Amino acid sequence: MADNNLSQSTQNASVDKDVLLQVKNLAKYFSVNSSLRKSHRKYLKAVDDISFQIKKGETFGLVGESGCGKSTTGRTILRLYEPTAGQIMYNGVDLSPLSDRQMLPYRKKMQMIFQDPYASLNGRMTVNDIIGEGIETHDLYKGAEKTERIYDLVNHVGLKKEHVNRYPHEFSGGQRQRIGIARALAVEPELVICDEPISALDVSVQAQVVNMLEDLQNEMGLTYLFIAHDLSMVKHISDRIGVMYVGKLMEVCNSELLYENPLHPYTQALLSAIPIPDPIVTRNNQRIILEGDVQSPINPLPGCRFATRCMYKQDICTQVTPELRELESDHFVACHLVEEINK
Amino acid sequence: MGKILEVNNLHTSFFTHLGEVQAVRGSDFSMEEGDILGIVGESGSGKSVTALSVIGLIDEPGKIKEGDIIFDGKDLTELSYKELSDLRGNDISMIFQDPMTSLNPVFTIKNQMMEVIRRHTDMSKAEAKQHAIKMLEIVGIPEAEARISSYPHEFSGGMRQRVMIATALSCNPKLLIADEPSTALDVTIQAQILDLMLSLQKEIKTSIILITHDLGVIAEVCTSIIVMYGGMIMEKGTVDEIFYEASHPYTIGLHKSVPSMSRKSNERLVPIAGSPPDLLKPPAGCPFSPRCDHAMQICLELPAPMFDINKTHCSACWLLHEDAPKVEGIEKGEAKNG
Structure with a gap:
C-alpha cells in the first residue's frame, strides 16, 4: 500500500509537462453573516481544501450531489469567484494572485459552457454578436475574417449560416446550448469548463450535445472539466472522475476503475443509487440505501463530512478529517477505514 | 382485480394568446388495480397534462376537449367541482415534482396534513393529529411527534417529499399520481424515496401512476409503461416489453x-x-x-x-x-x- 499522500504525488507531477491544470488545496468560503466578532462569523465552506490535476486533452469529470461545491470549483478555477485559499496552476503559472489585467490572456485559454441555455445567452444580442463578442475582446479577427470565423464556428456546432442573425428566443434548448458552445470555442480555448451542459436538455437531445462535445475535443485537442450530477453521462464522457461531497473530494480515479471498483463508502452508495434503465439488472441489484440527510456546509462538523451518513463510522471519522491517499496507481481515496471496508 | 382507471380518447388543450396548444391528443389507456404504471416522455410530451387531467386540475386556459376518464366506475369529466373535491386527496391523490414549492410555507406540517384528513374523514382534531403523526412515522420522519409542528423550511428536500407522500397517503387513496416525485432530489435521496414508495405500495396496495423522464426510475419501479411523445401515446406494454x-x-x-x-x-x-x-x-x-x-x-x-x-x-x-x-x-x- 502506498502511503505517500496527494500533496507529495502532486509535487512530483508538477514536473510533468502533460498537466494542463493543477489545483492545489483550493478553498472557497462564502460568509453567511457578517458579525464584527470573528468567533461569531459563519462561513459556508463550498469548496474546502481540494487538490486534483487535469492532463492535456483529457476529460476530468466532477460529480456530486447538489450543493457539494462542484460548480463553485469550476467557477473558482476561472476566477469568477476569488479563491479563499490555494493555488490554481495553469501550465505551471499560479492564477490565484493575478490581477484582472494579468488574467486576460488566460481568460482566452479557459472558457465555460453554462448549465442553463436560457439564462446564459443575452436575449438582446444576435447569435452573431454573442459569438463575436469574445473575438472582439481578444482582438482575434476583424471584418470579413471575423464573419468567416463565426460562420465556421456555427457550422461546427451544427447550426446554419442563416442562423447568425437570429436572436436566442428563436432557438430550442438544444440549439441554444450549441450557441453557448460556439461562443466558448470562439476564442480558441485550451480548457473548457462544462458546468452541467446537458442537464437542462431533453433526454433525446442530450446525446446530440455529448457527441458533439466529444467530436470537438478530438478535432481541436480540447481539455474538459465536465461537471455533472448525472453519473452515467459522466462515466460516458470522462477519462478520470473526482467525486465530491460537501466541499471535499472523496475519491479520484480513472472512470472505468471507479465504476468497477469504488473504494469510498460514499462513492459505493452513490453508484448503487443510480437507477439503471434495465429491469433485469435492477431486479438483481442490491441497493445501498443511505440513512439520514446531507450535512450542511455551513460550519461543518469536524472529521469526515460523510461521517453522519456512513455505516462504517468509527470515532476517528468524527475527529480527524481524512486526507486523499493514493491506494493504487492513480486512485485516490479520502477515508480512514478504506482498507478495512474493502477487505 | 378490476380496472381502476380507464382513459378514453383524451384531448386536452391550452388556449393561449398564441393559439391552441394541443398538449394531449387522444390518449387511451387503462390500468389494473395494484398496478404501477409509468408514463415516460420528454418535456412537453403531455405526460404531466395527462395526469393533471385525470385528477381534474386543468385550469384556465386549459380544457379537456374530448374523452372520458373512468375511475372506479365514475366518469370524472362529468363530476361537479364539489364531487371532484370529495375525490381528490381521498380516493385519488397526487405528489408533485417540487417538494420546495408544493407545501405552503406559512403553515405548519401539522396544519397542512390535518387539513386533508379532516376534509375527508370525520376524525376529531386530536384523532387527526394522531393519524398525521402515524403517517409521518410510516414515511420515516424521526421524532414525528415533535417535528409535526415544524414549518416546511425546517425540513430538507428529501424530508419534504416524505411529508408530501405522507399527506397524499393519509386517506388511503386508491390511486396515487406521482409527477416526477424524485427528479428534484439527489440520487442518494431519490433512492430512499423510491424505496419508500415501493414498500408503501406493497403495504397498502395503492395503484400508482408514476410520471418521469428517467428510464432508470421506470425500470426500477413500474410494472407497465406508457411512452408518450408530442401529446400522443407511442407505445404501451409491460416493463420487459x-x-x-x-x-x-x-x-x-x-x-x-x-x-x-x-x-x-x-x-x-x-x-x-x-x-x-x-x-x-x-x-x-x-x-x-x-x-x-x-x-x-x-x-x-x-x-x-x-x-x-x-x-x-x-x-x-x-x-x-x-x-x-x-x-x-x-x-x-x-x-x-x-
Missing part, C-alpha cells in the same frame, strides 16, 4: 441515446436527430415522423393507429402494418382500429 422488445422507433431511439452503466464508456451514443415538435402546430402525421429514420409517406400524413403486438403490448407505428416494409428490430403486429 418496453425495455427488451420495444417496437416503436422513438422508444428504441430513447434507449440508444442514454449511456448505459454496463456498456463500455468509449462507445458512441446514438442520438435522435432534430428536436421535439411544437404543439401549437403539431405535425399532421405521426409526431415523431420528422425525426424518424424509417419515416414513410403515410407517416407524414396520418397518425398511426395502435397496432397490437400481443395482449399487453401495442405500438403506434405504421411500420407494424402488414403492408409496411420490414425494418430490422421491429416486429409486425395486428391493427386494432386501423
Whole structure:
C-alpha cells in the first residue's frame, strides 16, 4: 500500500509537462453573516481544501450531489469567484494572485459552457454578436475574417449560416446550448469548463450535445472539466472522475476503475443509487440505501463530512478529517477505514 | 382485480394568446388495480397534462376537449367541482415534482396534513393529529411527534417529499399520481424515496401512476409503461416489453441515446436527430415522423393507429402494418382500429 499522500504525488507531477491544470488545496468560503466578532462569523465552506490535476486533452469529470461545491470549483478555477485559499496552476503559472489585467490572456485559454441555455445567452444580442463578442475582446479577427470565423464556428456546432442573425428566443434548448458552445470555442480555448451542459436538455437531445462535445475535443485537442450530477453521462464522457461531497473530494480515479471498483463508502452508495434503465439488472441489484440527510456546509462538523451518513463510522471519522491517499496507481481515496471496508 | 382507471380518447388543450396548444391528443389507456404504471416522455410530451387531467386540475386556459376518464366506475369529466373535491386527496391523490414549492410555507406540517384528513374523514382534531403523526412515522420522519409542528423550511428536500407522500397517503387513496416525485432530489435521496414508495405500495396496495423522464426510475419501479411523445401515446406494454422488445422507433431511439452503466464508456451514443415538435402546430402525421429514420409517406400524413403486438403490448407505428416494409428490430403486429 502506498502511503505517500496527494500533496507529495502532486509535487512530483508538477514536473510533468502533460498537466494542463493543477489545483492545489483550493478553498472557497462564502460568509453567511457578517458579525464584527470573528468567533461569531459563519462561513459556508463550498469548496474546502481540494487538490486534483487535469492532463492535456483529457476529460476530468466532477460529480456530486447538489450543493457539494462542484460548480463553485469550476467557477473558482476561472476566477469568477476569488479563491479563499490555494493555488490554481495553469501550465505551471499560479492564477490565484493575478490581477484582472494579468488574467486576460488566460481568460482566452479557459472558457465555460453554462448549465442553463436560457439564462446564459443575452436575449438582446444576435447569435452573431454573442459569438463575436469574445473575438472582439481578444482582438482575434476583424471584418470579413471575423464573419468567416463565426460562420465556421456555427457550422461546427451544427447550426446554419442563416442562423447568425437570429436572436436566442428563436432557438430550442438544444440549439441554444450549441450557441453557448460556439461562443466558448470562439476564442480558441485550451480548457473548457462544462458546468452541467446537458442537464437542462431533453433526454433525446442530450446525446446530440455529448457527441458533439466529444467530436470537438478530438478535432481541436480540447481539455474538459465536465461537471455533472448525472453519473452515467459522466462515466460516458470522462477519462478520470473526482467525486465530491460537501466541499471535499472523496475519491479520484480513472472512470472505468471507479465504476468497477469504488473504494469510498460514499462513492459505493452513490453508484448503487443510480437507477439503471434495465429491469433485469435492477431486479438483481442490491441497493445501498443511505440513512439520514446531507450535512450542511455551513460550519461543518469536524472529521469526515460523510461521517453522519456512513455505516462504517468509527470515532476517528468524527475527529480527524481524512486526507486523499493514493491506494493504487492513480486512485485516490479520502477515508480512514478504506482498507478495512474493502477487505 | 378490476380496472381502476380507464382513459378514453383524451384531448386536452391550452388556449393561449398564441393559439391552441394541443398538449394531449387522444390518449387511451387503462390500468389494473395494484398496478404501477409509468408514463415516460420528454418535456412537453403531455405526460404531466395527462395526469393533471385525470385528477381534474386543468385550469384556465386549459380544457379537456374530448374523452372520458373512468375511475372506479365514475366518469370524472362529468363530476361537479364539489364531487371532484370529495375525490381528490381521498380516493385519488397526487405528489408533485417540487417538494420546495408544493407545501405552503406559512403553515405548519401539522396544519397542512390535518387539513386533508379532516376534509375527508370525520376524525376529531386530536384523532387527526394522531393519524398525521402515524403517517409521518410510516414515511420515516424521526421524532414525528415533535417535528409535526415544524414549518416546511425546517425540513430538507428529501424530508419534504416524505411529508408530501405522507399527506397524499393519509386517506388511503386508491390511486396515487406521482409527477416526477424524485427528479428534484439527489440520487442518494431519490433512492430512499423510491424505496419508500415501493414498500408503501406493497403495504397498502395503492395503484400508482408514476410520471418521469428517467428510464432508470421506470425500470426500477413500474410494472407497465406508457411512452408518450408530442401529446400522443407511442407505445404501451409491460416493463420487459418496453425495455427488451420495444417496437416503436422513438422508444428504441430513447434507449440508444442514454449511456448505459454496463456498456463500455468509449462507445458512441446514438442520438435522435432534430428536436421535439411544437404543439401549437403539431405535425399532421405521426409526431415523431420528422425525426424518424424509417419515416414513410403515410407517416407524414396520418397518425398511426395502435397496432397490437400481443395482449399487453401495442405500438403506434405504421411500420407494424402488414403492408409496411420490414425494418430490422421491429416486429409486425395486428391493427386494432386501423
